[in-house]
Amino acid sequence: MRIARIRLEPAPWRGAAAWLGSPRLALALFALLGVAVAAAGRGAAPAGGLLAVPLALLALNLGCAIATHASFRQQPALLVFHVALLALVLLAAAGRLTYLNGTLEISVGEEFSGALTQREQGPLHGDAIERLAFTQLEFAVHYQPGMKRAQTESRVAWRDAAGRPREAVVGDDAPLRLAGYRFYTTPNKGFAPEFVWRSAQGREAMRGTVHLPSYPAQLAAQEQDWTPPGATQPLRLRLEFEERLVDLGKPWILRAPGAHALAVESGATRARLRPGDTLALAEGTVHYAGLRMWMGYSVFYDWTLPWLLAAAALAAGALGAHYLGRFRREPWRPGAERP
Amino acid sequence: MSAEMLALWSALSLYAIAGSLALAGVARARFAEAWVMGLLALGLALHAAAIGVRWERLGHGPFLTMYEILSSNVWSLLAIYLLACWRLPVLRPSAAIVLPVLFVMMLWLATQDPREGHLPPTYRTLLLYVHVGFGKAFLGAVLVAVGLAGMVLARLTRRGAAWFAALPSDQQLDELAYRFLAVALVCETLMLIAGAVWAQDAWGRYWAWDPLETWAFLTWLLLAGALHARSSFRPAPPAGAALAIAVFVLAFLTFFGVPFVTTAPHQGAI
Ligand code: HEM
Numbered sequence: 001m002r003i004a005r006i007r008l009e010p011a012p013w014r015g016a017a018a019w020l021g022s023p024r025l026a027l028a029l030f031a032l033l034g035v036a037v038a039a040a041g042r043g044a045a046p047a048g049g050l051l052a053v054p055l056a057l058l059a060l061n062l063g064c065a066i067a068t069h070a071s072f073r074q075q076p077a078l079l080v081f082h083v084a085l086l087a088l089v090l091l092a093a094a095g096r097l098t099y100l101n102g103t104l105e106i107s108v109g110e111e112f113s114g115a116l117t118q119r120e121q122g123p124l125h126g127d128a129i130e131r132l133a134f135t136q137l138e139f140a141v142h143y144q145p146g147m148k149r150a151q152t153e154s155r156v157a158w159r160d161a162a163g164r165p166r167e168a169v170v171g172d173d174a175p176l177r178l179a180g181y182r183f184y185t186t187p188n189k190g191f192a193p194e195f196v197w198r199s200a201q202g203r204e205a206m207r208g209t210v211h212l213p214s215y216p217a218q219l220a221a222q223e224q225d226w227t228p229p230g231a232t233q234p235l236r237l238r239l240e241f242e243e244r245l246v247d248l249g250k251p252w253i254l255r256a257p258g259a260h261a262l263a264v265e266s267g268a269t270r271a272r273l274r275p276g277d278t279l280a281l282a283e284g285t286v287h288y289a290g291l292r293m294w295m296g297y298s299v300f301y302d303w304t305l306p307w308l309l310a311a312a313a314l315a316a317g318a319l320g321a322h323y324l325g326r327f328r329r330e331p332w333r334p335g336a337e338r339p
Numbered sequence: 340m341s342a343e344m345l346a347l348w349s350a351l352s353l354y355a356i357a358g359s360l361a362l363a364g365v366a367r368a369r370f371a372e373a374w375v376m377g378l379l380a381l382g383l384a385l386h387a388a389a390i391g392v393r394w395e396r397l398g399h400g401p402f403l404t405m406y407e408i409l410s411s412n413v414w415s416l417l418a419i420y421l422l423a424c425w426r427l428p429v430l431r432p433s434a435a436i437v438l439p440v441l442f443v444m445m446l447w448l449a450t451q452d453p454r455e456g457h458l459p460p461t462y463r464t465l466l467l468y469v470h471v472g473f474g475k476a477f478l479g480a481v482l483v484a485v486g487l488a489g490m491v492l493a494r495l496t497r498r499g500a501a502w503f504a505a506l507p508s509d510q511q512l513d514e515l516a517y518r519f520l521a522v523a524l525v526c527e528t529l530m531l532i533a534g535a536v537w538a539q540d541a542w543g544r545y546w547a548w549d550p551l552e553t554w555a556f557l558t559w560l561l562l563a564g565a566l567h568a569r570s571s572f573r574p575a576p577p578a579g580a581a582l583a584i585a586v587f588v589l590a591f592l593t594f595f596g597v598p599f600v601t602t603a604p605h606q607g608a609i
Contacts, residue, residue, distance in 0.1 A: 023567060023570070023571040024571055026567060027564060027567055027568060027571065030560055030563070030564045030567070031564070033560060034557055034560050034561070034564075037548070037553055037556055037557055037560070038553070038557065040548050040553070041548055041550060041553030041554070047548045101544070144457065146457075148457040149459075149460065150460050151460045152460065171460075172460040172461050172541070173460075173461040173464065173540035173541050174540075175540075175543070182543065184542075184543040298543045300539075300543045300544060302545075305539065305545065308545070309532070309536065312528075312532045312535075313532065315528065316525060316528040316529050316532060319524065319525050319528065320525045323518075323521045323522070323525065327518055327521075332426075332427060332515070332518070333427060333428075333429065
């Protein structure tokens with residue numbers, strides 16, 4: 001007899017879940033999330049850390065509400081909306097654990113091989129980026145009068161999964177997509193003198209480029225210190241234009257200048273190099289092969305993107321359907337008869 | 340004066356006349372509905388011509404400078420409001436509340452530099468129209484709710500009760516305001532989704548809590564919270580009205596305040 005009576009009482013966890021899933025708690029957590037978002041917006045701390053706790057609590061609250069509220073069972077569209085919201089929060093969390101955000105610079109003619117100048121990633125991000133490769137070909141950046149940047153067209157080449165050579169023009173809002181990674185061109189780009197360095201110890205010659213500061217953002221500061229591999233004495237490089245590259249009054253296209261010289265300073269040695277010149281220094285010889293360009297990219301990886309979009313679209317659609325159904329049942333005009 | 344400016348200033352003048360008529364109308368309890376709505380419609384047509392001429396001349400829509408954004412929003416807010424008034428006559432006396440709110444934007448518009456801005460390379464996308472379109476629909480729906488909320492709150496005073504005496508009960512106005520807030524939430528959700536997709540393309544990240552994104556999210560949260568509060572607490576009409584106005588204030592600051600105080604992020608240009 002007693003056992004039967006106990007069975008009729010609600011399980012204790014249901015009481016807890018109903019409390020955890022209460023709409024009043026949801027409102028309190030909305031307020032908490034609002035405060036955390038405002039703090040994150042002011043740069044008080046990284047957004048991920050500040051938002052993790054309120055979002056986790058909201059997810060718990062929402063999960064319990066979905067499990068316990070009868071009103072959701074009577075209103076399927078409202079249920080779908082809230083389930084989609086829960087999915088959004090969980091997906092965003094999964095995305096934060098596995099994302100990658102980085103930057104890289106690459107000269108025309110060079111191959112990208114996974115090296116980033118800056119990176120920021122979730123603790124569970126793998127190392128797939130190290131196996132990606134593409135080659136930077138020529139690029140053009142169009143400018144409107146008055147130093148206003150317009151379209152960027154960057155030509156890149158790579159091999160697809162089947163090993164076939166592929167080529168495309170990317171730039172601005174059209175990234176290069178490789179294995180889930182998206183490479184976006186940035187306003188960061190400039191000139192890259194190419195050198196062949198032969199050290200005095202007679203080791204093998206090394207060929208490479210030095211990236212001068214971003215152009216035209218650092219128009220007046222086309223200088224860079226460079227220490228050749230294995231050397232101790234840095235070289236001061238300065239690009240000197242012998243033609244007008246930029247006409248502020250007209251549209252123009254960023255390209256490497258034809259007529260230019262590279263001023264090199266190392267200790268007491270001073271020289272002006274032109275493409276093809278070689279300079280002998282105490283620690284080796286530097287051969288100036290010519291001026292190339294470099295392009296700066298940002299790279300972004302987040303496998304949740306299409307799922308986030310699907311969940312968000314589902315949420316919006318379900319919310320619309322919920323209200324449409326509800327408002328159709330009652331007239332819009334106060335005082336009017338029901339249809 | 341250029342044809343664009345002539346059309347714009349004529350439109351603003353018509354709006355001003357319509358607003359004055361609406362205010363005088365409720366005060367004398369003889370609201371000249373047909374005149375107010377007719378003048379607004381005529382003003383909208385002239386304003387549309389001003390925006391159209393500029394669009395044709397510059398080759399892009401009014402999305403870039405503060406002048407363009409204010410002008411196109413005054414237009415879209417009035418267009419949505421007028422459409423709602425046409426379908427729901429009960430809204431019409433709220434012109435005495437809604438038009439003074441818009442006058443703030445019009446005065447601000449009058450101080451803005453009408454020169455052309457620079458179209459960033461990432462603006463050639465359909466997402467721009469989806470994002471901006473839902474944003475305008477969102478703000479328009481909240482504005483209609485504010486008109487209703489304003490009438491509910493005005494009726495708390497004796498004079499206001501006399502002005503808006505002929506209208507249905509507070510509960511009925513409140514229910515209508517709630518519907519417009521619900522429409523607003525759906526539109527704002529779609530605006531944020533389109534914005535995030537566009538941000539992923541244009542800036543390589545879908546959401547980064549820049550000031551505009553932060554404020555837009557807070558507005559979304561407040562609106563969702565307001566609708567939740569309605570279903571959990573069933574607040575009295577004046578409290579519901581206060582919530583609607585709070586949503587509008589936050590949305591207004593997000594749309595026009597944030598771009599005004601911060602210029603660096605979320606502008607796309609440079
Ligand atoms: C996080 C925990 C949440 C809980 C526990 C919760 C709970 C509920 C419940 C029980 C209802 C039904 C109310 C009724 O039918 O009377 C409801 C409705 C609703 N919820 Fe939530 N919800 C949560 C999160 C959210 C969020 C984040 C949003 C964001 C937009 C949201 C938006 C809505 C809307 C718009 C309705 C419909 C209200 C109406 O019909 O007027 N909810 N919610």
